[in-house]
Amino acid sequence: MFVQQLVNGIILGSIYSLIALGYTMVYGIIMLINFAHGEIYMFGAFAGMILVVFYDVPFFLAFLLAMAFAGLVGLTLEYLAYRPLRRSTRLAALISAIGASIFLQNLALLIMGARPYTFPSPFTPRVYQSTLLTISKLEIIILAISFLLMIGLTFFIQKTKIGKAMRAAAQDIDTASLMGVNVNQIISITFLIGSALGAAAGVMVGIYFRTVTPTMGLMPGLKGFVAAVLGGIGRIPGAMLGGLLLGIAEVMAAAYISSQYRDAAAFAILILVLLFKPAGLVGSAIQEKV
Amino acid sequence: MISAYYLQIIILVGINIIMASSLNLVVGYTGQLSIGHAAFMSLGAYVSAIVTLQTGLPFIVSLLLGAAVAGLFGILIGIPTLRLKGDYLAIATLGFGEIIRIIFLNLKITGGAVGLRGIPKETTLLWVIGVTLLSLFVLQRIINSRVGRALIAIREDETAAESMGINTTYYKTLAFGVGAFFAGLGGGLFAHYFRYIHPNVFGFMRSIEQLCMVVLGGLGNMWGAIIGATALTAIPELLRAGAEYRLLVYGAILVLMMRARPQGLLGESIGQTGGRSLKRRKTLFTKIKLFRRNK
Numbered sequence: 001m002f003v004q005q006l007v008n009g010i011i012l013g014s015i016y017s018l019i020a021l022g023y024t025m026v027y028g029i030i031m032l033i034n035f036a037h038g039e040i041y042m043f044g045a046f047a048g049m050i051l052v053v054f055y056d057v058p059f060f061l062a063f064l065l066a067m068a069f070a071g072l073v074g075l076t077l078e079y080l081a082y083r084p085l086r087r088s089t090r091l092a093a094l095i096s097a098i099g100a101s102i103f104l105q106n107l108a109l110l111i112m113g114a115r116p117y118t119f120p121s122p123f124t125p126r127v128y129q130s131t132l133l134t135i136s137k138l139e140i141i142i143l144a145i146s147f148l149l150m151i152g153l154t155f156f157i158q159k160t161k162i163g164k165a166m167r168a169a170a171q172d173i174d175t176a177s178l179m180g181v182n183v184n185q186i187i188s189i190t191f192l193i194g195s196a197l198g199a200a201a202g203v204m205v206g207i208y209f210r211t212v213t214p215t216m217g218l219m220p221g222l223k224g225f226v227a228a229v230l231g232g233i234g235r236i237p238g239a240m241l242g243g244l245l246l247g248i249a250e251v252m253a254a255a256y257i258s259s260q261y262r263d264a265a266a267f268a269i270l271i272l273v274l275l276f277k278p279a280g281l282v283g284s285a286i287q288e289k290v
Numbered sequence: 291m292i293s294a295y296y297l298q299i300i301i302l303v304g305i306n307i308i309m310a311s312s313l314n315l316v317v318g319y320t321g322q323l324s325i326g327h328a329a330f331m332s333l334g335a336y337v338s339a340i341v342t343l344q345t346g347l348p349f350i351v352s353l354l355l356g357a358a359v360a361g362l363f364g365i366l367i368g369i370p371t372l373r374l375k376g377d378y379l380a381i382a383t384l385g386f387g388e389i390i391r392i393i394f395l396n397l398k399i400t401g402g403a404v405g406l407r408g409i410p411k412e413t414t415l416l417w418v419i420g421v422t423l424l425s426l427f428v429l430q431r432i433i434n435s436r437v438g439r440a441l442i443a444i445r446e447d448e449t450a451a452e453s454m455g456i457n458t459t460y461y462k463t464l465a466f467g468v469g470a471f472f473a474g475l476g477g478g479l480f481a482h483y484f485r486y487i488h489p490n491v492f493g494f495m496r497s498i499e500q501l502c503m504v505v506l507g508g509l510g511n512m513w514g515a516i517i518g519a520t521a522l523t524a525i526p527e528l529l530r531a532g533a534e535y536r537l538l539v540y541g542a543i544l545v546l547m548m549r550a551r552p553q554g555l556l557g558e559s560i561g562q563t564g565g566r567s568l569k570r571r572k573t574l575f576t577k578i579k580l581f582r583r584n585k
Contacts, residue, residue, distance in 0.1 A: 033380075081545045081549075084549045085549065085552060089552060091505055092505070092553070093548070095502055096544065096545050096548040098501075098502065099542065099544025099545040100545055101541070102540060102544065103545065104541075106536075107538060109534075109537075110534055222384075222388075222494065226381070229378070260392070260396045261392060264388070264389050264392040267385035267386075267388045267392075268389060270381065271371075271382055271385045274374060275370055275371070275373075275374075275382075278373075
């Protein structure tokens with residue numbers, strides 16, 4: 001029972017991690033809570049579903065195309081809604097992000113309608129059973145893809161030149177630009193990658209729960225953000241850890257306390273972490289200087 | 291006299307003015323970003339509705355009880371969370387808002403996921419106008435007092451305010467409590483007008499909507515909150531002709547509005563309204579670095 005719940009938690013958590021990465025990368029560089037990220041995730045899920053269901057594109061190709069599409073949406077979003085506000089107050093940027101989120105959600109409602117679409121699983125339903133654990137082929141694939149993407153991202157951030165520029169911009173955007181980093185380009189790339197990861201999460205949730213709806217982005221968007229804060233917002237390993245912990249906590253709360261309070265458990269953990277370790281689990285506290 | 295449709299819009303405008311101006315006290319004047327204001331509205335709505343239904347006390351008593359409970363929760367939630375700053379405070383308030391919503395969804399006395407129905411209709415136009423004017427009057431008096439000046443000092447620079455002898459924790463909690471009290475008042479009026487309440491009516495999006503009213507009107511400006519609340523209540527109604535494009539346009543207006551006038555309709559110029567901009571924050575960092583290097 002416990003091992004089973006743990007594995008279920010890790011599966012859910014790995015999806016939260018992917019969403020959280022999009023929030024944390026953007027926040028790390030421009031200190032903006034990208035509220036429209038949940039909508040990007042939903043756009044990714046829809047793109048994947050449309051390609052697979054209506055155009056018979058093979059699943060993995062559709063998966064990559066959905067990531068690319070969502071990346072472009074993220075890029076456009078940054079260009080139209082956030083870039084003009086970069087030098088204005090953070091609250092103005094936040095309201096702009098909220099506006100963009102409402103806009104994107106209703107755009108999807110307008111195009112696709114309010115009814116849920118079925119996203120059939122592309123894999124043959126096979127279940128592996130042992131005394132401790134039952135896991136389906138689909139779940140293994142979701143886990144594998146999530147962890148591959150996270151490892152890939154870590155490699156990209158740590159080893160490539162663009163990754164280095166991203167880390168520099170996250171540390172100090174002005175100094176980075178003085179050192180010859182093209183900050184606008186780096187911010188665009190950050191949105192591109194973050195949105196693509198969000199879309200990957202969206203497609204996987206789509207095939208996992210077999211449905212896609214225009215309002216599917218709201219709760220996972222919030223949870224992904226909670227996960228990012230939990231790990232220490234702006235920290236990439238923090239987002240991965242925060243997502244996994246949140247997923248596990250939620251599944252455990254549903255299994256051992258009450259399934260009605262699973263969302264409340266997620267937020268209660270968030271508040272406890274904020275109160276006792278405000279910078280998140282991985283983050284370090286910044287002393288305010290006068 | 292007035293058709294029921296317009297009456298409903300006017301009543302909603304009144305309730306939203308109470309919500310926006312009380313949130314303005316917290317966000318606009320004190321500079322504490324809260325995105326869980328609707329939770330206090332729901333506390334006021336549920337407590338007053340349950341009191342009316344269970345005890346049959348007069349409307350004014352249940353209304354005040356609801357507001358008092360909301361205010362009390364504002365203080366209780368404020369004490370631990372107001373140590374947090376900026377985005378972290380925002381997220382904590384969001385978390386509390388969601389927790390309160392989920393609890394209401396699962397309690398028996400609130401009707402759970404079915405919602406609470408059959409609340410007697412007590413809210414009239416006169417009530418709404420009276421309570422709105424009274425709220426605005428009290429809030430305005432607070433802002434123009436010693437307390438108000440302390441709140442504005444906290445918004446401008448918390449560390450400096452503290453070093454000038456202002457008990458920042460006390461004043462922040464006070465602002466939070468007062469804001470929650472008036473939100474509870476708005477919630478009570480809401481419950482006794484629509485006669486049916488559901489936890490999801492007071493969800494995350496409602497808090498966001500109220501924040502948008504304050505920011506759109508202009509932070510830290512009483513008239514701004516009034517205009518913001520009126521505009522954001524009326525615009526969706528005006529757009530009702532193109533019903534399916536309604537929220538699409540609403541979202542686009544928010545984005546375009548922030549591009550054209552980030553400080554809101556009546557806000558002061560950037561930098562004077564709450565929260566440091568990225569640029570100011572980063573220049574501050576650079577100054578500190580230079581200062582240390584020169585030392």
